[in-house]
Amino acid sequence: xxFGYHGCYLRIDVSNGTSEYVPLSETVLRQYLGGSGxxxxxxxxxxxxxxxxxxxxxxxxxAFSPLVGSPLTTSAKFAVVSKSPLTGRINDSLASxxxxxxxxxxxxxxxxxxxxxxxxxxxxxxxxxxxxESAAEYRGATCRAxxxxxxxxxxxNYRVAxxxxxxxxxxxxxxxxxxxxxxxxxxxGAVLGAKNVKAIALRGSHRAExxxxxxxxxxxxxxxxxxxxxxTAKYRELGTATNLLTFNRFGALPTRNFQSGTFDEAASLSPxxxxxxxxxxxxxxxxxxxxxxxxxxxxxxxxRVEYESLFALGSLxxxxxxxxxxxxxxxxxxxxxxTISTGGTIAFAMECVERGWLDxxxxxxxxxxxxxxxxxxxxxxxxxxxxxxxxxxxxAEVIGHNSIEFAPQVKGLEIPGYEPRALQTMAxxxxxxxxxxxxxxxxxxxxxFSDKVDRRHVTLDxxxxxxxxxxxxxxxxxxxxxxxxxGVFEDFHAEAAEMLRSVTGWDVxxxxxxxxxxxxxSAKRQFNLLAGWTPAEDTLPERFLSMPLPNDxxxxxxxxxxxxxxxxxHRQRGW
Amino acid sequence: MYVEFLGVPRQRAGISQLEVQAETLGQLLxxxxxxxxxxxxxxxxxxxxxxxxxxxxxDRFISDPATPLVKDDHVLILSADAGG
Numbered sequence: 001x002x003f004g005y006h007g008c009y010l011r012i013d014v015s016n017g018t019s020e021y022v023p024l025s026e027t028v029l030r031q032y033l034g035g036s037g038x039x040x041x042x043x044x045x046x047x048x049x050x051x052x053x054x055x056x057x058x059x060x061x062x063a064f065s066p067l068v069g070s071p072l073t074t075s076a077k078f079a080v081v082s083k084s085p086l087t088g089r090i091n092d093s094l095a096s097x098x099x100x101x102x103x104x105x106x107x108x109x110x111x112x113x114x115x116x117x118x119x120x121x122x123x124x125x126x127x128x129x130x131x132x133e134s135a136a137e138y139r140g141a142t143c144r145a146x147x148x149x150x151x152x153x154x155x156x157n158y159r160v161a162x163x164x165x166x167x168x169x170x171x172x173x174x175x176x177x178x179x180x181x182x183x184x185x186x187x188x189g190a191v192l193g194a195k196n197v198k199a200i201a202l203r204g205s206h207r208a209e210x211x212x213x214x215x216x217x218x219x220x221x222x223x224x225x226x227x228x229x230x231x232t233a234k235y236r237e238l239g240t241a242t243n244l245l246t247f248n249r250f251g252a253l254p255t256r257n258f259q260s261g262t263f264d265e266a267a268s269l270s271p272x273x274x275x276x277x278x279x280x281x282x283x284x285x286x287x288x289x290x291x292x293x294x295x296x297x298x299x300x301x302x303x304r305v306e307y308e309s310l311f312a313l314g315s316l317x318x319x320x321x322x323x324x325x326x327x328x329x330x331x332x333x334x335x336x337x338x339t340i341s342t343g344g345t346i347a348f349a350m351e352c353v354e355r356g357w358l359d360x361x362x363x364x365x366x367x368x369x370x371x372x373x374x375x376x377x378x379x380x381x382x383x384x385x386x387x388x389x390x391x392x393x394x395x396a397e398v399i400g401h402n403s404i405e406f407a408p409q410v411k412g413l414e415i416p417g418y419e420p421r422a423l424q425t426m427a428x429x430x431x432x433x434x435x436x437x438x439x440x441x442x443x444x445x446x447x448x449f450s451d452k453v454d455r456r457h458v459t460l461d462x463x464x465x466x467x468x469x470x471x472x473x474x475x476x477x478x479x480x481x482x483x484x485x486x487g488v489f490e491d492f493h494a495e496a497a498e499m500l501r502s503v504t505g506w507d508v509x510x511x512x513x514x515x516x517x518x519x520x521x522s523a524k525r526q527f528n529l530l531a532g533w534t535p536a537e538d539t540l541p542e543r544f545l546s547m548p549l550p551n552d553x554x555x556x557x558x559x560x561x562x563x564x565x566x567x568x569x570h571r572q573r574g575w
Numbered sequence: 576m577y578v579e580f581l582g583v584p585r586q587r588a589g590i591s592q593l594e595v596q597a598e599t600l601g602q603l604l605x606x607x608x609x610x611x612x613x614x615x616x617x618x619x620x621x622x623x624x625x626x627x628x629x630x631x632x633x634d635r636f637i638s639d640p641a642t643p644l645v646k647d648d649h650v651l652i653l654s655a656d657a658g659g
Binding site: 232234 | 579581582583585586616617624625626627628630633634635636637638639651653654655656
């Protein structure tokens with residue numbers, strides 16, 4: 001067994017609580033590392049691609065990594081990997097903090113859940129083994145209440161991941177929450193809900209040894225020191241929310257269901273404005289020296305404010321009242337809903353109401369009350385919420401009128417806060433993304449915000465840059481290390497190889513890691529091919545390909561240009 | 576020309592924009608570092624730190640210190656890490 005690993009995964013049938021430790025070969029670990037890569041590999045081995053994503057037999061993987069538990073900053077992360085009930089394609093969502101460390105301390109490199117337990121239950125893994133306990137008292141409870149309650153019941157040193165009411169109701173974009181953070185995209189919360197598992201509580205004492213602790217300490221100190229520098233200033237000082245005014249300035253802030261790239265009231269939602277009227281604290285994940293979480297006061301508590309939530313629940317729905325947007329974000333956290341898909345689906349419904357295709361006259365752009373009401377209906381699948389809980393693509397199929405042309409999704413996954421016509425390398429990244437429109441698996445927006453391309457007139461030269469960012473993301477999500485560190489590396493692959501060498505003892509090189517990243521991207525594609533992917537899926541909704549942005553005629557992307565970019569992407573991938 | 580700050584550069588500068596005379600991007604950045612010392616952390620001589628970027632007139636992003644500037648140009652200084 002290599003250093004840094006336990007060399008096995010824990011496979012649990014939640015139907016009856018039986019479990020076994022299944023060996024993982026060193027070859028597999030070196031080829032797929034951990035996190036997203038290992039998760040996809042395990043799903044392929046389990047044959048998950050052809051299963052119904054909400055069926056009892058479908059596997060749900062919690063994958064850790066060789067770096068988890070090490071002193072490397074931002075390394076306390078885990079990946080939740082499954083077939084998405086929203087897209088029917090691969091889904092890998094990452095979240096942070098103590099759950100990752102506790103999971104690895106259970107003596108495994110991944111936990112694979114299969115089966116469906118008869119009653120709503122908690123899966124407990126600790127020194128006594130694996131068992132299912134009743135979660136009846138937590139039915140309908142928020143993520144936070146479930147986590148707090150289970151720690152009171154089991155002990156404060158358990159680490160808990162849970163679903164909220166949305167996961168119990170199988171909302172197709174329900175999250176899995178841990179410590180206020182979420183494995184957010186693609187509906188992994190619905191997959192856990194379909195297994196009747198409300199929460200997973202972990203406590204362990206196993207430790208994976210490191211190959212070269214002295215070298216690891218030196219690398220860790222250097223990385224931590226650099227994490228306090230200019231490269232992470234944005235995340236420390238203002239948080240991701242600072243994107244709001246920047247994107248608005250460049251006409252790239254999706255507004256009113258992508259009908260515009262600017263929002264006149266954007267300033268009211270900006271962190272610069274929010275911090276003048278509300279107190280703010282900062283929090284960090286376990287093992288993180290950046291501290292990107294900016295918690296703004298709201299009522300008697302606080303709410304974590306991120307750009308994606310501000311855009312999706314604010315400008316995308318035309319809502320400028322900061323109180324309403326912060327409450328909406330908080331409500332999504334409580335219910336266990338992905339804020340991007342929630343906002344995207346509601347904004348889509350608002351446009352359908354505006355066009356007279358949906359008879360819900362209260363659901364109008366700009367109404368904070370409507371936003372909050374819709375979120376609660378989605379979380380409980382009541383009224384119109386039952387349709388919206390299916391996501392914008394399925395809702396469009398029901399609503400008809402060719403509304404799919406402006407349903408803001410790719411492969412069923414709602415589009416994040418990057419206007420594709422104004423950021424066209426990102427448009428390509430969205431179109432070809434294995435899990436759908438996604439800014440965490442493709443960092444192509446970085447290319448648009450550089451002198452490498454003309455963001456509104458990208459050419460085929462942009463493709464290699466988009467591939468580079470996708471490969472880099474695959475590697476970071478498998479090692480796992482936070483992407484907010486990416487700016488501190490002079491040569492990421494070389495430094496990543498150093499980290500892995502010190503932890504595992506492998507003579508791994510930067511070049512090997514570049515190949516590893518491509519292998520992981522290809523594994524995701526292989527999963528999607530088995531699940532029924534066709535080339536026609538690698539595109540954007542018609543809205544983006546048939547009309548320029550109203551306030552920026554240069555921000556125009558034709559189907560012909562996108563198709564040529566996608567074709568070149570496939571060619572360079574060798575697919 | 577006008578220089579507009581966004582995000583962290585705006586917070587550090589304490590202003591949203593100012594008027595500066597410069598013939599090149601490098602000259603502009605040296606002037607900014609001199610007139611607004613808190614910004615100097617984000618600069619190395621006549622270049623921005625790699626996590627920051629300059630944009631010319633809302634169109635193209637620029638990094639070459641020799642990039643010529645003219646009187647009516649509008650230069651934006653912002654974080655290069657757009658994601659989140």
